[in-house]
Amino acid sequence: ISEKRNADLQSMMQEFHYADIAEIADELDVDEATYLIKLLESEKTSDILAEMHEDIREAVLKNLTAKEIAGELEELDTDDAVDIINELPKEMVQEVISEIEDREHAKHIVDLLRYDEDSAGGLMAKELVKVNENWNVLTCVKEMRAQAENVTRVHSIYVVDDEGRLKGRLSLKDLLTTSTKTNIKDVYIPKVDSVTVNEKGEEVAKIMSKYDLEAIPVVDEVGRLVGRITIDDIVDVIKEEADKDYQMAAGISQDVEADDDIWVLTRARLPWLILGLLGGLGAAAIMGGFEEMISKHAVLFFFTPLIAAMAGNVGVQSSAIIVQGLANDDLKGSISNRLIKEMLLALLNGLILATLLLIFTWVWKGAFTTALAISLSLVVVIVVAGLIGTFIPLFLHKRNIDPAIATGPFITTSNDIFGILIYFSIAKIILGI
Amino acid sequence: ISEKRNADLQSMMQEFHYADIAEIADELDVDEATYLIKLLESEKTSDILAEMHEDIREAVLKNLTAKEIAGELEELDTDDAVDIINELPKEMVQEVISEIEDREHAKHIVDLLRYDEDSAGGLMAKELVKVNENWNVLTCVKEMRAQAENVTRVHSIYVVDDEGRLKGRLSLKDLLTTSTKTNIKDVYIPKVDSVTVNEKGEEVAKIMSKYDLEAIPVVDEVGRLVGRITIDDIVDVIKEEADKDYQMAAGISQDVEADDDIWVLTRARLPWLILGLLGGLGAAAIMGGFEEMISKHAVLFFFTPLIAAMAGNVGVQSSAIIVQGLANDDLKGSISNRLIKEMLLALLNGLILATLLLIFTWVWKGAFTTALAISLSLVVVIVVAGLIGTFIPLFLHKRNIDPAIATGPFITTSNDIFGILIYFSIAKIILGI
Numbered sequence: 001i002s003e004k005r006n007a008d009l010q011s012m013m014q015e016f017h018y019a020d021i022a023e024i025a026d027e028l029d030v031d032e033a034t035y036l037i038k039l040l041e042s043e044k045t046s047d048i049l050a051e052m053h054e055d056i057r058e059a060v061l062k063n064l065t066a067k068e069i070a071g072e073l074e075e076l077d078t079d080d081a082v083d084i085i086n087e088l089p090k091e092m093v094q095e096v097i098s099e100i101e102d103r104e105h106a107k108h109i110v111d112l113l114r115y116d117e118d119s120a121g122g123l124m125a126k127e128l129v130k131v132n133e134n135w136n137v138l139t140c141v142k143e144m145r146a147q148a149e150n151v152t153r154v155h156s157i158y159v160v161d162d163e164g165r166l167k168g169r170l171s172l173k174d175l176l177t178t179s180t181k182t183n184i185k186d187v188y189i190p191k192v193d194s195v196t197v198n199e200k201g202e203e204v205a206k207i208m209s210k211y212d213l214e215a216i217p218v219v220d221e222v223g224r225l226v227g228r229i230t231i232d233d234i235v236d237v238i239k240e241e242a243d244k245d246y247q248m249a250a251g252i253s254q255d256v257e258a259d260d261d262i263w264v265l266t267r268a269r270l271p272w273l274i275l276g277l278l279g280g281l282g283a284a285a286i287m288g289g290f291e292e293m294i295s296k297h298a299v300l301f302f303f304t305p306l307i308a309a310m311a312g313n314v315g316v317q318s319s320a321i322i323v324q325g326l327a328n329d330d331l332k333g334s335i336s337n338r339l340i341k342e343m344l345l346a347l348l349n350g351l352i353l354a355t356l357l358l359i360f361t362w363v364w365k366g367a368f369t370t371a372l373a374i375s376l377s378l379v380v381v382i383v384v385a386g387l388i389g390t391f392i393p394l395f396l397h398k399r400n401i402d403p404a405i406a407t408g409p410f411i412t413t414s415n416d417i418f419g420i421l422i423y424f425s426i427a428k429i430i431l432g433i
Numbered sequence: 434i435s436e437k438r439n440a441d442l443q444s445m446m447q448e449f450h451y452a453d454i455a456e457i458a459d460e461l462d463v464d465e466a467t468y469l470i471k472l473l474e475s476e477k478t479s480d481i482l483a484e485m486h487e488d489i490r491e492a493v494l495k496n497l498t499a500k501e502i503a504g505e506l507e508e509l510d511t512d513d514a515v516d517i518i519n520e521l522p523k524e525m526v527q528e529v530i531s532e533i534e535d536r537e538h539a540k541h542i543v544d545l546l547r548y549d550e551d552s553a554g555g556l557m558a559k560e561l562v563k564v565n566e567n568w569n570v571l572t573c574v575k576e577m578r579a580q581a582e583n584v585t586r587v588h589s590i591y592v593v594d595d596e597g598r599l600k601g602r603l604s605l606k607d608l609l610t611t612s613t614k615t616n617i618k619d620v621y622i623p624k625v626d627s628v629t630v631n632e633k634g635e636e637v638a639k640i641m642s643k644y645d646l647e648a649i650p651v652v653d654e655v656g657r658l659v660g661r662i663t664i665d666d667i668v669d670v671i672k673e674e675a676d677k678d679y680q681m682a683a684g685i686s687q688d689v690e691a692d693d694d695i696w697v698l699t700r701a702r703l704p705w706l707i708l709g710l711l712g713g714l715g716a717a718a719i720m721g722g723f724e725e726m727i728s729k730h731a732v733l734f735f736f737t738p739l740i741a742a743m744a745g746n747v748g749v750q751s752s753a754i755i756v757q758g759l760a761n762d763d764l765k766g767s768i769s770n771r772l773i774k775e776m777l778l779a780l781l782n783g784l785i786l787a788t789l790l791l792i793f794t795w796v797w798k799g800a801f802t803t804a805l806a807i808s809l810s811l812v813v814v815i816v817v818a819g820l821i822g823t824f825i826p827l828f829l830h831k832r833n834i835d836p837a838i839a840t841g842p843f844i845t846t847s848n849d850i851f852g853i854l855i856y857f858s859i860a861k862i863i864l865g866i
Contacts, residue, residue, distance in 0.1 A: 019644050053763070266782055269747075276746045330692070
């Protein structure tokens with residue numbers, strides 16, 4: 001399609017939403033995508049760039065001059081512009097910024113670059129509508145009109161004092177129904193939720209979704225209004241957070257995708273597999289220690305994968321519930337209560353499973369004592385696995401370490417080792433060897 | 434605190450946001466929470482109820498009369514009211530609805546009750562601002578003012594024709610800057626994204642976050658505007674979806690929380706554990722089939738937990754990446770390309786891990802041939818595990834089954850069995866027994 005029929009392409013693309021064009025561009029190769037971006041007017045292409053897949057955008061940006069990139073950034077809200085600048089090679093950032101013609105916009109971008117990407121400062125945009133508490137309604141409306149031109153969507157009108165400190169917000173309704181001479185001081189709503197620039201993105205997400213906010217103002221350390229965060233950025237934070245926890249639970253570090261190359265994927269996956277390998281070697285060493293039992297009770301050794309699997313599964317289940325509860329902030333009560341509950345739960349599950357196992361093994365192998373030894377160990381293994389799975393994430397959380405790392409191979413591996421140790425120890429006692 | 438100091442409590446609670454009071458209510462026992470709810474005015478309590486934890490809300494609602502509940506519902510938007518009605522016992526629903534004084538509101542609620550909770554119809558609210566394309570700006574503004582009273586936040590003004598079919602939307606800016614005699618027909622924007630009532634919540638979430646929408650109109654099968662969904666409801670859908678996938682991966686069916694009681698948690702966890710048990714029994718049976726190798730090569734049996742763990746880990750890793758790619762809609766290309774890529778990736782990881790294992794086992798046990806047999810099997814096991822982990826979710830997705838069920842114990846269990854079978858078969862060939 002992309003074979004020079006410019007006019008057709010242009011009119012075709014006119015019809016599409018920029019998010020759809022971004023999707024199309026993601027499927028093209030880099031040269032075609034660059035061609036497409038250069039073809040369309042920059043008002044649309046800037047939005048397309050903002051929506052495109054990071055990797056492809058990075059490649060396309062390499063094909064554009066600093067001036068072209070600056071032109072695109074000028075059309076974007078400051079928060080999206082900063083996201084794109086963060087992907088540019090360092091030596092190019094300076095050049096691109098100096099090419100931005102709107103100096104106000106450039107200054108805002110430079111301000112925003114200071115903040116950590118995952119903080120409220122890194123998420124916020126400079127575009128907002130603010131009015132001074134000492135103005136009257138008439139001045140206010142005039143100023144608002146000028147400011148609103150730069151703001152895509154007006155969520156709230158923020159009220160600040162002479163030093164720029166956030167005082168409250170103004171409802172559009174009140175503004176339109178009061179006399180033009182009224183002072184803003186007398187009509188604004190002094191209650192407004194806000195976050196400081198250093199607040200973590202995750203926390204901002206929690207606050208916004210708890211209070212059902214669509215935008216939240218951001219203030220600096222002394223309370224001056226410096227930006228605002230809108231809900232669409234927060235939706236992305238929530239999704240990334242969920243993806244991260246999910247990957248951790250599956251034993252994948254770093255944020256990878258199915259389309260990343262093999263080296264990136266290996267780097268994310270191999271460390272956890274090595275951990276699993278070490279765990280397996282540990283288990284092998286433990287079994288080596290019980291080698292003398294092999295001649296009389298070979299069947300015990302056949303059940304080690306079962307014991308390891310059950311220990312791993314129970315550990316993952318109980319840790320996942322705790323990790324999720326911590327993430328959603330709805331864990332109440334003390335650690336010891338949690339542990340007691342998990343113990344009862346594991347005991348219940350363990351007894352049911354052990355009974356099934358006992359009946360099955362007894363019928364299959366005919367050796368009741370062996371079957372009993374295996375089943376009893378299973379109960380203990382499950383209880384211990386449940387307790388470890390509950391305790392480790394709570395412990396990590398107390399120490400301010402992300403408990404999500406505990407759900408994956410970490411729990412599975414440690415539970416494998418403990419499980420097999422417990423299993424053989426108990427079996428040895430019961431079988432009296 | 435809750436010991437009768439009503440006046441103090443009332444003035445204290447006045448200061449709090451309803452979401453905070455809801456959190457406090459969640460921590461109280463049911464009687465105290467009921468007491469608190471009855472104490473405050475219904476404008477606030479209805480919001481508190483809507484934000485409270487489901488289980489506690491259900492208990493509190495049992496203590497209220499149908500009339501009291503109806504009073505609360507009257508203050509709520511229709512979508513939140515429907516959520517609460519869905520929790521009431523069936524015999525009470527009729528009574529509560531008949532107690533709602535505002536008949537219009539009651540009718541809307543009854544309309545919404547028809548839809549599946551997870552569909553666009555179940556998520557939408559009836560509160561919206563709509564104008565007829567044949568009105569002029571003046572009528573339109575008057576009508577809007579009346580309608581806006583019932584709508585907490587006006588996101589868009591929707592334009593419909595005489596039959597109520599959605600035609601487009603109107604920008605507030607245009608409305609204020611055109612003459613009052615202009616017909617709406619001439620100023621509205623005919624392009625508007627919408628979803629139909631039967632669209633799945635998940636799909637609505639995808640559309641809204643792709644186009645960064647803050648509200649989306651919902652139409653029925655013939656295009657008539659019937660409601661609108663706001664982004665705050667979608668944030669909840671996204672969170673639930675992520676939580677569900679995460680729990681599935683951890684082997685927990687149903688939506689459970691750490692604070693649910695032991696029976697509920699057992700019901701969610703036990704089925705997956707039984708699956709694991711059966712897998713373990715399968716593995717034991719396979720090992721029983723290779724029993725004759727135990728006298729000469731006992732060490733092979735010590736490595737079974739390692740093999741099972743590696744097969745499980747690799748399977749979970751590769752399936753998690755696929756499941757996440759499917760959920761985010763960014764998997765492109767054919768299944769066979771995916772499988773080839775995963776094979777190369779698993780081969781790379783497998784060779785690195787096998788080399789480590791070979792060196793370690795050789796040094797430890799001194800038997801090179803055995804060490805080689807174990808390591809070579811490990812490579813094959815990892816490759817097969819990776820392929821199974823990639824194929825199963827893709828296959829389930831093609832068959833319209835949620836691929837998330839494949840990430841958890843399902844993959845682990847089948848990989849355990851295959852892994853051990855492959856391991857012993859290859860070892861047998863190499864060791865020549």
